[in-house]
Amino acid sequence: GARCLGVLVGGVAAWQLAASQKRERFLQSFGTQAATALESALQERANARRQVASVAEEYREASRRVLHEVNNPLSIIKNYLSVLDSKLERQEPVTGEMSVLNEEIDRVGQLIGTLADIKPVETGPRAFDAVKVAEDVVRLFRAGQFVPGSVQITTALHDDARLVEGDADTLKQILVNLIKNAVEALAGSGGGRIEIANRGHVHRERRLFLELSVSDTGPGLAPEVMANLFTPVKSTKDGAHRGIGLSIVHGLVKKLNGHIACRSGRTGTVFEILLPAWSGASAAPALPARALGSV
Incomplete structure (x- = not known):
């Protein structure tokens, strides 16, 4: 032997x-x-x-x-x-x-x-305004000729909950990826609407989070795409929301100690993001977080 x-x-x-x-x-x-x-x-x-x-x-x-x-x-x-x-x-x-x-x-x-x-030099926990970051990113897309006439970007951003813990540039990177994917998906399917929303504070795992969402009215994602959504795969021209970008988004959300999940159907796709609320923020009424999955 x-x-x-x-x-x-x-x-x-x-x-x-x-x-x-x-x-x-x-x-x-x-x-x-x-x-x-x-x-x-x-x-x-x-x-x-x-x-x-x-x-x-x-x-x-x-x-x-x-x-x-x-x-x-x-x-x-x-x-x-x-x-x-x-x-x-x-x-x-x-x-x-x-x-x-x-x-x-x-x-x-x-x-x-x-x-x-x-x-970068570690500076400890920092607070930043998630609503302002979202508004700046939307303004970036609207003013920079990124969005075709067939695609509309709307916002539902409320002032009652906006401070989160982490790095503003990281959230900007997340939103740019998600909105860019949504624009490409809608542009390839005849147009539609994208909404960036602030859904306020929610509780999850005994911690307070701020929930943001990026949704579109596109054709939705195929089951095989959903099964490997945050895994790096080669992008295809007809594969909306696919490719290495979403794996990067997933890593960036984890970097912020947050959670991300996706719901998709024939009427569109929604990415839901939970970010740790700034501990110094005033205690606003918060709802229990909806089940976001284990991502």
């Missing part, structure tokens, strides 16, 4: 043969130790190869994610340069557009920094 790693061959003169035969046990012991050392070396080499392959795959995956995410601010920059050109021709002020361009250029730098594992 033992595995044969090789054959150890040695040569002796004829007059040494009798003495060598008397040392057969020693030679067998030497052969066993040599085989053990060789097997250990082979195992270490195999482990090293697996580790190198794993690290290489991690970097490939990180590169794919960064490439996907960098495309979002680059698309915004491209569209806003077009807006800027039009406004300059009409001699209109462009302060707002320049501010957006500066922000998106900074975001490209931050995203590229994640590939090199450049981490």
Whole structure:
């Protein structure tokens, strides 16, 4: 049952043969130790190869994610340069557009920094205004010529619950991905409506969350797509909400210590996001969270 790693061959003169035969046990012991050392070396080499392959795959995956995410601010920059050109021709002020361009250029730098594992200095828990982030993202899409005439973006953002814990840029990245997916899905199916809503505070797992939703009136998702919704898969032209983008969204929501789920049917798709409410916020009335699934 033992595995044969090789054959150890040695040569002796004829007059040494009798003495060598008397040392057969020693030679067998030497052969066993040599085989053990060789097997250990082979195992270490195999482990090293697996580790190198794993690290290489991690970097490939990180590169794919960064490439996907960098495309979002680059698309915004491209569209806003077009807006800027039009406004300059009409001699209109462009302060707002320049501010957006500066922000998106900074975001490209931050995203590229994640590939090199450049981490910002930890500053502890921070509060930010989720409603303002949502409003800014919607304004970004409306003003930047991203949305075709057949697609309408509406908001239902209430002021009574808006502060959450975490990083505003992370939520911006989440919403840009989801709204961009929804716009592409609706544009490919004849148009429709997208709504970004703030549903107020909810309780889940003995903690207070703010619930946001991004919904569209598209054709919905196929069961096979729903089954692997947050798993990185290759995007297809006719696959709305698909591809690596949603796996990135899922990771970003987890980064904010939140939860995300999706409901989809023939009348549309809804992504529901729970984000930890800022602990310093005033205690507003909160409802129990609806079942969001185990994602």
